[in-house]
Amino acid sequence: MFRKISLLAIALLIQLSAVAKEGMWLPLLLKSLNEEDMQSRGFKLTAEDLYSINKSSLKDAVIRFGNGCTGEVVSDRGLLFTNHHCGYGQIQAHSSVDNDYLTEGFWAMNQAEELPNPGLTVTFIVNIADVTKKVLQGVNESMTEAERQKKINQNIETVRKEAEGSSKYKAMIKPFFYGNEYYMFLTEVYKDIRLVGAPPSSIGKFGGDTDNWMWPRHTGDFSVFRIYADKNNQPAEYAADNVPFHPKKHFKISLKGVQQGDFTLVYGFPGTTKQYLTSDAVEYVTQVTNPAKIQLRENSLAIMDAAMKASDEVRIKYAAKYARISNYYKKWIGENNGLRKLNALEKKKAFEKEFTRQLAKNPALQKKYGTLLPTFQSQYKELEKYAFATDYFRELYFYAPELIRFVSNFRKLQTNIEQLEQDKQLDNEVEKLKSATQRHFKNYDLATDQKLFATVVAMYQQKVDPSLHPEVFQMVQNKYNGDWGKYAEYVYNKSIFVREASVNDLLSNVSKKTAKKLAKDPAYQFVESFFVSYMEKTQPSYKAISDKIDRMMRDYVKAQREIFTEKTFWPDANSTLRISYGNVEGSNPRDGMEYNYFSTLEGVMEKRRTDVSKTHEFYVHDKLVDLYEKKDFGQYGQEGKMPVCFIASNHTTGGNSGSPVLDGSGNLIGINFDRSWESTMSDIMFNPEQCRNITVDIRYVLFVIDKFAGASHLVEELDLVRN
Template identity: 55%
Template structure:
């Protein structure tokens, strides 16, 4: 009996023992590297210190990293403002400068001097000045147990006050974001430059080689990079675009290594990962796997097939829809791979097992029962309440708003709402002015393609969304007037709506005013868009919002409980578009039985894939000639021209364009994708399968120099052929640090020590 009791206790102890953090998992806050990661990173081969990576007392690697636009990362690679990111991150800008006559998408673009560099209105490059833990200030005077809506209102007020005080009297911006579902808050002080010009981009046959066929796949042979330049005013500070602006002189830029990359080499990704959800309960993962992903995959596949047909039939349409198609396709394929990975990992089962351990831990203490006892049952109740709601929401976003005409009509729905609700005249006039900015929409719009999308996607909506969640106007119109014929409905809407051409819009706007909205209210596209919008607002959004708010509170408690239970585990917060560090190593992998991938690809693989009849695999004649002559300059390795390599870094969307940095603080490549088997890492990391895909710096420089002949750009860079003995020579101290920032650094370090204790 005694032996049995001991065995039971040992088994319980084993169940509750936290699993060690899985190798290479994590998106870590640069501010906390000293406390959490420095020792491990150095054991793996890193020769830098945490201070070399993130510091506000002196120049550090963080001073070379930028948030590029709203959703990618870039890095400074010269002392003259030269910025490197992905071709697909700059694709919208490249497309905006392209036409049938100047097809930079197909032919590439290279500015051979500064006067040829192309401005990009609205494009920004944002640097991080410093980070600060502001949890105590944000949660000050907020009692526990406060209803979520009231809590959020107080949190928002505190955040606004803290942000305002932090940047008062400066040209900086401040942003505070929640971490661990609101258990912690960190503030980012940023400096944003608004004059960012296109410098160079390879042709799509290099920058998109493999296209949709190879997207999310390994082996990969894509030169996915583009060059921009950040410009500043005469004081080296941000300034609006002006011809006389000067290239920005960064505090730090990354030297570029040409050393051969070996398996097991240390790698560090420094960038702005967009969104992960590593701590979701099993109910949420099941909903994603069984409901959301299958619906979104089917909708996007239908739309992609239609757009592909129209793009192949017309070069003008191809250019119009190039960026849109790439964007739609990207996550379509990602969701397919994510579901495959979740199934392979038995993610739902693993989550359920963790929840069993959590329940046992909670039940072992009355205090824990009082605090965490209802968390899992509340999750179950909330997700059950979303039955039919989540699917309807996904269809509204992907199918209804996936029709460009209905998406565009939303602006008119909002305008009519302002008028009918008697909003301030200034707000009405502002929205009316916005309606006048229609040229951008029609520049990249094709009526025939969108009309076919309308009929196809709304047919899917009608079939798949539960009838009780569909708008009555839509169902009655389709069933009674058009006898279920969505093609006939599309023909009628597109022929009668004024929103299908710039000329009709111009005529309509001449009649529309703050007191005259009749022309809008009788438009068939407006009527349908309003029906869908009101249906969403009344039948879908309220239930979804209530469940989401409740789950936010539950997630906060659940994660707090997991951190309390697993005391030996290092927790990292989910990605939320804030600056993070991920580290790992160069490594091949075995994605499935009998398949083994090596860790790098070469130009030889490009030639093996070459197919002149397949747009995804067409090879530029000059690239073929360079390969034939083995004319690789200084950029080859042992007679080979490396193209891409893979590593075990934990990355996600937003890490596109992130620098991949070696043990010495030098650029070894630019992150641009994940292997298909890795896409489930947004929800659950698996060290055996997760691999990020990187275009090798050698290939980037080879294309710039030998292919494009833009050697003037190479001369700007610091090329490292042999690593210096003391790698920290790469990080030079900044000449001066404002006293205010020094105080902030000291104050933050004190907080970190207190939290660690």
């Protein structure tokens, strides 16, 4: 028995050690934690070349693109690359039936043709600092959680103000390891970002939803933007006389290509990982919430797909929405499959047994942490119905139908119109609503939204615990016999919120009567009931239990770091700047299946459909076919073939989209854009043998820009490295 336990302990520590060489690492700590290991794998630079506060370093060429992607600066005139799907919203915003840049692509042949994008920003990281001691100063274990958080918030504000001073920089302070540590990121934000180029969707989105999260992949998932600044190279709002930004650093681009085993490094802003979840949480994710959300989105996507196929106008309006909803729908399917394949639940339980065994060997630790795991189990059981209702509420609010989110913008006007008027804020609120109305109806189709409303609200009623239902559900049952189709027809026929003209008419003459008019509107009545019910019946319990679990997670992670001292821990991703590294390598995802590490243009032609329209996911542009048949690959081909994508064992997640993928010398070799389907479970449990990130080869990017689009002037801006 002792030998079996010892072998389990050894196996767990070996597993922990292997995973510790992966992860998403803070650039600030590379010197102490990773430099030696990186160099042993083929990294030819130093940690300071990647991150330095004393001189320009590669971090100065990495930007956060918008609010959820990464990008890289590639010229001394502010040119940047990111993914096509990251720039998709901007490309769509400039598109119309007459100028369908989504389908045909867009290329500015000079700077005067580059298109501004209101609201789009890029963010540079100026400095990263460990501020744990300052943030936790005065915090002690005798405090209640509320007292503790109040003190932390006060300290954060003090540190933030001290760091920003009167400078142009902004300080962002975030918790790591569930609040055991805190780091500050000093940032600089540029606001004049212009669209320079985008391939047609037949390249940038080739394979569409069928190939999403899959390997082999043949997608040229990139777009090109440029950062503009004022004449002093400082951040500025859009102005016609702004000039291209001159960065501290930009990436050199390698034309050498990649080989099996080559070192690779991903530098970016990964969104969220949850590697420290307990088995109870993993069980909820895999067996409850993922299956439910998959079913919900499957129904929504079917409705959108039918509408988009029936109308080019609807297709353009809903293209970005469909892609956004589809992305995680397919990700959750892959995540569940990957976690099952990895036996993640069993491994979590095995780790918890070892954790408990190690605690028992130390009375002080046992006293401090011994009740954690049993309490987790009871808390997750209590949380489940509230968590499920919250998941569904967020799905309806953030994704579909759009009516719910749009109407919610008017709640402040309806409930506080007199206060707004008294504070002389009414005009500002009305202007915000006018802007929201314009944005909403630009990409809105009434018939499609009505079908979505009837379908997904009915699912909410069926799946969510009846004790958490809003009162309006009972009205629908009484008046419409529970027929959500009939109720949706009534709402969409009678509400002012489904037609732009009626909303604008309401906002053109706002008075105290407006509040009464809103209160009588059927769409507003539904949304009000929906929101009030969630805020009163679900949110308080969900927050209280979640907060308790988060507090316990702080102790759980702290306990692991005290017990397993052999392991080098990395903090969960939280949209802050990170580095992951690995090697170019194929994979064996399933029995009898072996994947090569690269794909070529030949695979595009193999997938090509000749009997489809330009908007089909496997349509191939005639010019691309012509270049392929002539083998006209310019300086970008290799041995008579045109490389398209490659895979490597870097640990990535959402937010890494658009991240620069670098070789051992710090040269850009590709743009990260996806993971294989077998890898999507890596947000919860990473397996270096199973997980592969997918990168568009930079040579394919340049081939498309130069040979396909004829935008050779952009290539001339770049620093190309051939050896």
